[in-house]
Amino acid sequence: MADRTAVEAALLETQTFMEETLDLLLPRPDGPEARLLEAMRHATLGGGKRLRAFLTIQAGRLFGVDKRALGRAAAAVECLHAYSLVHDDLPCMDDDDLRRGKPTVHRAFDEATAVLAGDALQALAFGLLSTPDIHADPFVRAELVVRLAQAAGPAGMVAGQMIDIATEGREPDIATITRLQRLKTGALIVFAAEAGAILGHAGAHQRHALIGYAHDLGLAFQIADDLLDAEGDVEAMGKAAGGKDAARGKANFVTLMGVERARAQAALLADQAAAHLESFDARADLLRGLAGFVVSRDA
Amino acid sequence: MADRTAVEAALLETQTFMEETLDLLLPRPDGPEARLLEAMRHATLGGGKRLRAFLTIQAGRLFGVDKRALGRAAAAVECLHAYSLVHDDLPCMDDDDLRRGKPTVHRAFDEATAVLAGDALQALAFGLLSTPDIHADPFVRAELVVRLAQAAGPAGMVAGQMIDIATEGREPDIATITRLQRLKTGALIVFAAEAGAILGHAGAHQRHALIGYAHDLGLAFQIADDLLDAEGDVEAMGKAAGGKDAARGKANFVTLMGVERARAQAALLADQAAAHLESFDARADLLRGLAGFVVSRDA
Numbered sequence: 380m381a382d383r384t385a386v387e388a389a390l391l392e393t394q395t396f397m398e399e400t401l402d403l404l405l406p407r408p409d410g411p412e413a414r415l416l417e418a419m420r421h422a423t424l425g426g427g428k429r430l431r432a433f434l435t436i437q438a439g440r441l442f443g444v445d446k447r448a449l450g451r452a453a454a455a456v457e458c459l460h461a462y463s464l465v466h467d468d469l470p471c472m473d474d475d476d477l478r479r480g481k482p483t484v485h486r487a488f489d490e491a492t493a494v495l496a497g498d499a500l501q502a503l504a505f506g507l508l509s510t511p512d513i514h515a516d517p518f519v520r521a522e523l524v525v526r527l528a529q530a531a532g533p534a535g536m537v538a539g540q541m542i543d544i545a546t547e548g549r550e551p552d553i554a555t556i557t558r559l560q561r562l563k564t565g566a567l568i569v570f571a572a573e574a575g576a577i578l579g580h581a582g583a584h585q586r587h588a589l590i591g592y593a594h595d596l597g598l599a600f601q602i603a604d605d606l607l608d609a610e611g612d613v614e615a616m617g618k619a620a621g622g623k624d625a626a627r628g629k630a631n632f633v634t635l636m637g638v639e640r641a642r643a644q645a646a647l648l649a650d651q652a653a654a655h656l657e658s659f660d661a662r663a664d665l666l667r668g669l670a671g672f673v674v675s676r677d678a
Numbered sequence: 679m680a681d682r683t684a685v686e687a688a689l690l691e692t693q694t695f696m697e698e699t700l701d702l703l704l705p706r707p708d709g710p711e712a713r714l715l716e717a718m719r720h721a722t723l724g725g726g727k728r729l730r731a732f733l734t735i736q737a738g739r740l741f742g743v744d745k746r747a748l749g750r751a752a753a754a755v756e757c758l759h760a761y762s763l764v765h766d767d768l769p770c771m772d773d774d775d776l777r778r779g780k781p782t783v784h785r786a787f788d789e790a791t792a793v794l795a796g797d798a799l800q801a802l803a804f805g806l807l808s809t810p811d812i813h814a815d816p817f818v819r820a821e822l823v824v825r826l827a828q829a830a831g832p833a834g835m836v837a838g839q840m841i842d843i844a845t846e847g848r849e850p851d852i853a854t855i856t857r858l859q860r861l862k863t864g865a866l867i868v869f870a871a872e873a874g875a876i877l878g879h880a881g882a883h884q885r886h887a888l889i890g891y892a893h894d895l896g897l898a899f900q901i902a903d904d905l906l907d908a909e910g911d912v913e914a915m916g917k918a919a920g921g922k923d924a925a926r927g928k929a930n931f932v933t934l935m936g937v938e939r940a941r942a943q944a945a946l947l948a949d950q951a952a953a954h955l956e957s958f959d960a961r962a963d964l965l966r967g968l969a970g971f972v973v974s975r976d977a
Contacts, residue, residue, distance in 0.1 A: 411840075411844050411845065412832070412838075412841050412861075415840035462797075466793055466794075466797060469793060471790045472793065491771050491843055492843075494765055494771065495765075495836050498796070498800065498836050499831050499836040499837075501797065502800065502826075502830045505827045506823075506824065506827030506828065506831055508823075509823035509824045517815075517817040517820040520820040521816040521820045521823070522816075524804055525808045525809050528801050528804045528808060531801045532798050532802050532805055533714060533715060533802060534705065535801075537797050538711040538798075539711075540794055541710075541714035541794050542709075544790055545710050545713060555710065
């Protein structure tokens with residue numbers, strides 16, 4: 380298994396690579412719609428852990444997928460993720476002022492531009508996955524689109540966000556919170572890993588191993604996020620923190636389980652995630668190491 | 679050419695068919711996310727001219743595409759269109775209370791649900807085009823997605839909406855308004871017709887004839903809409919009308935050209951649209967008739 384330093388170095392490398400890749404793939408501000416294109420860039424460039432991109436790239440490398448195709452797929456996932464953050468941050472949703480240490484899109488621009496930039500980023504994500512540049516086989520391209528549409532749509536991410544809003548101020552149980560997170564953040568994290576497998580024409584067994592890995596990793600990641608929300612400070616998170624969910628009356632894993640049980644659960648899920656990868660050789664070491672990393676990170 | 683009665687009958691038939699098709703393809707309200715799914719249904723069912731669906735279906739029929747595939751493609755176009763209306767109507771955009779004679783989604787539900795319902799409808803549109811149910815050939819599916827992503831994204835519909843907002847209260851010229859409309863409404867209208875051609879494996883010549891037709895038809899339709907905005911009454915339009923653009927300081931074809939020149943321009947574009955179809959036989963008569971219909975409609 381790769382140690383913490385190796386994982387951190389690989390994540391940093393992915394951050395640099397994705398910054399370059401997204402800069403190339405995002406439209407350049409021009410014409411009377413320049414404001415839209417600037418807002419799209421504000422939302423996607425200059426920050427972010429690029430965890431999802433990392434999953435796509437590392438999963439794809441298991442099957443020898445070339446870096447350019449993986450960059451495009453990872454960019455699509457990051458655009459989709461960025462759109463969801465822009466809309467989540469809107470005044471009618473979480474009403475957040477800061478994201479990744481910068482003003483949110485509706486604060487840096489305005490609300491209408493934020494709605495539109497999110498909308499355009501979603502369309503761009505589907506565009507990136509469907510053009511022949513990503514893969515010569517149209518079946519692979521169509522399959523990527525099918526799976527992203529499922530992960531992002533009304534049976535995936537958006538449903539999770541709706542449940543998140545619907546349960547605010549109520550007392551949901553662990554089962555509800557688990558389903559909420561599986562939909563809201565888990566579905567896209569699973570797609571991120573699966574995209575690498577689809578591009579690599581992975582067999583069903585290997586594809587399902589990666590899906591299982593990403594599912595557990597996503598949940599571990601979310602619990603770690605809730606632990607950081609409860610304990611973290613604003614500086615480390617780059618967004619307003621310090622028990623924000625609790626202050627809003629939002630239940631999460633930590634408010635429901637307590638810090639100690641949540642920490643134990645996250646560690647268990649991280650081990651379980653890595654265990655899904657047993658059929659892969661040493662090329663999966665960074666993915667194995669990532670599982671431990673996401674539950675021990677401090678930002 | 680089909681006469682007005684034939685076009686109206688065919689449009690009515692499409693409205694009924696699309697109501698059934700969308701009802702089948704939209705997810706049924708269930709679980710804690712039921713509110714999202716209800717809002718998606720509110721936005722797409724129970725009204726609408728279904729002009730875009732009609733274009734997809736009629737274009738596909740020129741090439742013998744089966745009705746089920748056309749229904750799916752037309753549903754994708756209508757979902758995409760409905761999402762754009764839901765987001766356009768938001769308080770931070772046009773802030774409209776009525777749409778198709780019903781409360782807008784953010785009035786019937788709330789703002790957050792309206793943002794999410796629009797987001798989910800966009801994802802659903804891409805999902806409908808990419809699953810094998812629509813066509814056995816994955817190249818056709820990927821091509822549909824590529825073209826919808828272009829039509830809907832930052833070089834298409836969303837850019838048009840951004841320009842629309844950016845030019846509000848200013849004095850844009852005819853060239854700016856024409857580009858705005860080509861992007862904001864024209865791109866999706868063109869895609870609607872093109873989707874039928876893509877499903878039918880149409881040759882380049884026929885595909886471009888349909889693109890030219892839909893381009894001119896879309897512009898004629900928009901000018902007719904602006905004429906209705908200037909002259910129409912609330913009852914006929916099913917939304918607040920009566921020179922609403924003028925009252926908001928929004929320039930449109932009529933405020934820039936005057937009623938008489940706008941009416942002449944719309945008629946010219948309708949003739950030009952029909953002329954693109956000269957290489958097609960009598961099966962294109964409804965499309966020819968539609969061109970005249972859109973500039974003479976009263977709602």
